Amino acid sequence: MTSPLLSVQGLTKRFGDRTACNEISFDLWPGEVLGIVGESGSGKSTLLNCLAGRLTPEEGSVLYETQSAGIVDVHHLTEARRRLLARTEWGFVNQDAREGLRMGVSAGANIGERLMAIGARHYGDIRRTASDWLERVEIDLARIDDSPTVYSGGMRQRLQIARNLVSNPRLVFMDEPTGGLDVSVQARLLDLLRGLVDRFHLSAILVTHDLGVARLLTHRLMVMQRGEVVEAGLTDQVLDDPQHAYTQMLVASILPV
Numbered sequence: 402m403t404s405p406l407l408s409v410q411g412l413t414k415r416f417g418d419r420t421a422c423n424e425i426s427f428d429l430w431p432g433e434v435l436g437i438v439g440e441s442g443s444g445k446s447t448l449l450n451c452l453a454g455r456l457t458p459e460e461g462s463v464l465y466e467t468q469s470a471g472i473v474d475v476h477h478l479t480e481a482r483r484r485l486l487a488r489t490e491w492g493f494v495n496q497d498a499r500e501g502l503r504m505g506v507s508a509g510a511n512i513g514e515r516l517m518a519i520g521a522r523h524y525g526d527i528r529r530t531a532s533d534w535l536e537r538v539e540i541d542l543a544r545i546d547d548s549p550t551v552y553s554g555g556m557r558q559r560l561q562i563a564r565n566l567v568s569n570p571r572l573v574f575m576d577e578p579t580g581g582l583d584v585s586v587q588a589r590l591l592d593l594l595r596g597l598v599d600r601f602h603l604s605a606i607l608v609t610h611d612l613g614v615a616r617l618l619t620h621r622l623m624v625m626q627r628g629e630v631v632e633a634g635l636t637d638q639v640l641d642d643p644q645h646a647y648t649q650m651l652v653a654s655i656l657p658v
């Protein structure tokens with residue numbers, strides 16, 4: 402029997418007297434893509450940041466099964482070990498690619514840096530792998546030495562995805578990866594992400610307010626309202642036959658038939 406990659410128990414995060422996430426518990430299984438959906442302000446990003454160790458919850462635990470050191474409690478690791486974990490086993494794709502890229506170095510270096518962080522040293526190999534990944538995310542190789550500052554929004558997002566996936570992460574956190582882009586750019590990025598998720602059997606947790614994105618990319622969904630998970634289940638089931646009044650409202654407003 403396999404064990405969960407991530408196991409979350411009773412996670413609560415408050416900002417002053419506002420509870421952004423309230424007693425959230427769930428498991429993520431290897432190879433699974435879990436979507437977190439809900440309206441703006443429902444607590445999705447806060448939850449994601451608590452899972453990835455970027456925010457510290459007031460209560461609860463986030464247990465992660467590491468590749469070599471067994472199960473660790475993300476919030477009881479030292480800062481140095483958490484950073485190491487983030488660098489070697491996780492990816493984090495931000496909505497704003499500028500936050501996930503180093504804007505002062507070339508596209509190739511953005512990918513190469515990640516490889517060097519996991520021990521790659523041979524310049525030729527690093528350059529070759531960076532080139533492969535640029536191709537994989539449909540960026541013209543002629544742009545490898547350009548800085549991402551001269552990339553379009555869609556290209557930057559594809560570069561951020563390449564930078565995250567090049568190190569073969571076991572778990573990828575994504576916060577609105579297609580947000581803020583033109584509709585046609587979004588569609589292409591979604592196609593690309595879906596292909597990569599399938600090809601690399603990614604385990605991922607994806608935050609989105611877009612139920613169309615959730616439908617395309619996720620296996621399972623958690624629906625959040627005011628910091629609570631109000632409904633959870635297989636994505637198609639939740640979207641085709643929502644049980645909670647809030648989910649019914651979301652589905653009716655976002656996916657009109």
Ligand SMILES: Nc1ncnc2c1ncn2[C@@H]1O[C@H](COP(=O)(O)OP(=O)(O)OP(=O)(O)O)[C@@H](O)[C@H]1O
Nearest residue numbers: 416419421439440441442443444445446447448610
């Ligand atoms: N740093 C912070 N300080 C104070 N309150 C915060 C902070 N971050 C989030 N909140 C509050 O926590 C609640 C949840 O916010 P969060 O950003 O997690 O929601 P969200 O569902 O991700 O929304 P969006 O889709 O707009 O990003 C909101 O009421 C928000 O105002």
